[in-house]
Amino acid sequence: MGNSKYLDSLSAEEYAGLTKKLWTIQNHKCFICGEDIDLDLNPTNIDHIKPLVNGGKDDETNFALAHENCNKSKQDADLEVARAIARLSKIIKDAEEKHETPSLKHVLAANDGSLLDFSYKNENEKLVYAFSKTGDDTVRTADIFLDKLSGEKTAFIQVPLQYLYHDEIINPRGINSSIGLLIKEFHKGNPQLHISLARLDGDRIMIFDGQHKAVAQIMLGTKALLVRLFLNTDVDRMIETNTTAGSKLKQIAFDKSIVRQLHDTLYAERIKKYQLDHNLAEDCFSFSEANLVDHFKGERGNIRTYIINSQKNLVTKNADNKLQSYINFEGRGSELPLSYSTFEKTLLSRFINAKTILSTSLDYRADEGLNPRVLEKEQLIQLCNILAEELLIGRYSAEVGTYRIENKVAEGKDKDITDDHLAAYRIFKEEIMYNWIQYIELLIKNFFSLTGELYDDQNLFQIKFPDQLWTNIRSFIRNLRDLPLWKDRTMASTVFGGKQVYEYWSTAFRTGKTPDGTLVLSKPINVVEMIKE
Numbered sequence: 001m002g003n004s005k006y007l008d009s010l011s012a013e014e015y016a017g018l019t020k021k022l023w024t025i026q027n028h029k030c031f032i033c034g035e036d037i038d039l040d041l042n043p044t045n046i047d048h049i050k051p052l053v054n055g056g057k058d059d060e061t062n063f064a065l066a067h068e069n070c071n072k073s074k075q076d077a078d079l080e081v082a083r084a085i086a087r088l089s090k091i092i093k094d095a096e097e098k099h100e101t102p103s104l105k106h107v108l109a110a111n112d113g114s115l116l117d118f119s120y121k122n123e124n125e126k127l128v129y130a131f132s133k134t135g136d137d138t139v140r141t142a143d144i145f146l147d148k149l150s151g152e153k154t155a156f157i158q159v160p161l162q163y164l165y166h167d168e169i170i171n172p173r174g175i176n177s178s179i180g181l182l183i184k185e186f187h188k189g190n191p192q193l194h195i196s197l198a199r200l201d202g203d204r205i206m207i208f209d210g211q212h213k214a215v216a217q218i219m220l221g222t223k224a225l226l227v228r229l230f231l232n233t234d235v236d237r238m239i240e241t242n243t244t245a246g247s248k249l250k251q252i253a254f255d256k257s258i259v260r261q262l263h264d265t266l267y268a269e270r271i272k273k274y275q276l277d278h279n280l281a282e283d284c285f286s287f288s289e290a291n292l293v294d295h296f297k298g299e300r301g302n303i304r305t306y307i308i309n310s311q312k313n314l315v316t317k318n319a320d321n322k323l324q325s326y327i328n329f330e331g332r333g334s335e336l337p338l339s340y341s342t343f344e345k346t347l348l349s350r351f352i353n354a355k356t357i358l359s360t361s362l363d364y365r366a367d368e369g370l371n372p373r374v375l376e377k378e379q380l381i382q383l384c385n386i387l388a389e390e391l392l393i394g395r396y397s398a399e400v401g402t403y404r405i406e407n408k409v410a411e412g413k414d415k416d417i418t419d420d421h422l423a424a425y426r427i428f429k430e431e432i433m434y435n436w437i438q439y440i441e442l443l444i445k446n447f448f449s450l451t452g453e454l455y456d457d458q459n460l461f462q463i464k465f466p467d468q469l470w471t472n473i474r475s476f477i478r479n480l481r482d483l484p485l486w487k488d489r490t491m492a493s494t495v496f497g498g499k500q501v502y503e504y505w506s507t508a509f510r511t512g513k514t515p516d517g518t519l520v521l522s523k524p525i526n527v528v529e530m531i532k533e
């Protein structure tokens with residue numbers, strides 16, 4: 001590969017001979033991608049496995065054969081690292097093609113993992129076990145440690161991959177591209193500092209924490225992982241502990257939308273338990289949210305929170321929600337206009353009342369399409385879709401993104417920032433969205449007041465909206481969008497220059513002027529005028 005004196009010294013015939021030799025040693029496979037090489041059809045390269053700059057030798061023991069394409073597009077100069085990353089990318093791609101979230105589950109499946117049940121016994125407070133199904137009959141013993149505060153019993157054992165499973169209940173998260181860094185780290189020979197956590201589920205060993213580290217090591221060829229094994233843990237409590245660790249306690253970087261999803265699972269588990277406790281069939285939903293709250297009173301965890309968060313999750317993650325692809329769930333990055341945190345604080349929290357627990361049965365009026373929770377979900381998705389259609393689709397460009405956008409405008413470096421893009425960015429700023437969402441609430445209430453219908457002002461989206469109301473909402477959003485201030489580039493360093501408090505924009509909307517007296521609207525916002533088509 002250019003820098004090899006050894007390879008440069010070979011004649012064309014000798015080079016071809018070495019190619020053939022490596023091809024045979026590698027079982028006709030490419031060192032990087034692991035797929036077959038057809039020497040007649042595929043251009044190939046011989047390359048150093050360990051780069052010379054890292055102390056690799058310039059001789060046959062350090063050569064490998066790869067597709068020329070794979071070698072050109074490799075993700076690391078070290079071929080072992082490049083191979084690990086390439087094979088992981090393939091596993092991720094295969095999972096995504098099946099519309100699954102790539103996780104440790106897929107990595108284990110691709111590496112002969114998750115096949116066997118664990119054989120063990122508890123003898124005098126020692127864990128006695130063997131991995132006989134792998135051909136190893138050694139009987140091993142591990143101390144069982146009791147944590148007096150929690151009552152949890154754990155043992156530390158090394159487990160072959162065949163006996164490891166990914167715990168999708170406690171840890172529904174997928175893996176992300178940052179694993180490349182972990183692969184490099186472990187390849188350098190640096191040890192894993194935090195041990196993976198697992199629990200016994202019947203005879204299965206389920207890893208519920210440390211999946212990124214596990215994946216990185218498996219991709220580098222590790223065949224067994226050291227885990228702290230919880231022997232008789234309560235799943236609900238562990239979900240709660242793990243959720244709290246990631247949210248309130250900040251032990252793990254969970255993003256908020258994942259917390260929602262976990263609560264969703266907890267809610268589903270509670271429903272099942274309620275049915276079981278009352279001898280009800282799985283498809284019987286003749287009980288209410290209030291019944292659930294009563295039944296699980298005093299229990300660890302808060303069922304009210306589960307119910308509300310489950311609803312928020314159903315709105316946010318619904319495949320029909322067109323706004324979803326504009327929401328930044330990870331909390332970082334600058335491609336998308338709307339952070340999950342903003343979405344939750346503005347739209348979700350305003351329209352899904354955290355205090356409301358329904359006393360109608362879960363399936364109340366479901367057959368008529370008038371179930372309050374279903375209506376609430378569907379109509380909130382419809383609102384999200386109007387926002388996406390009128391403000392974002394074909395207007396906002398993820399490529400242009402949000403990074404330093406007002407600075408670029410103020411500095412005149414804004415050629416690729418269209419008026420529509422700038423308007424979308426500004427309208428979805430948290431302190432601005434928080435205020436215009438209130439006008440939507442007002443126009444819904446006005447509508448029902450004028451038609452003379454009774455409505456529940458705490459749970460507006462739980463009754464069916466007539467078509468005319470949807471037309472009004474869409475007109476309001478269009479008129480809001482077309483206000484000149486969103487496109488005004490002279491305001492980039494002033495009004496839009498920094499983050500303002502909510503009141504700043506509430507004053508601006510109510511009076512036309514910001515609290516410091518800058519005129520931003522020709523007149524105060526009036527919903528009656530703003531719903532005119």
Ligand SMILES: [Zn+2]
Nearest residue numbers: 030033067070
């Ligand atoms: Zn290849």
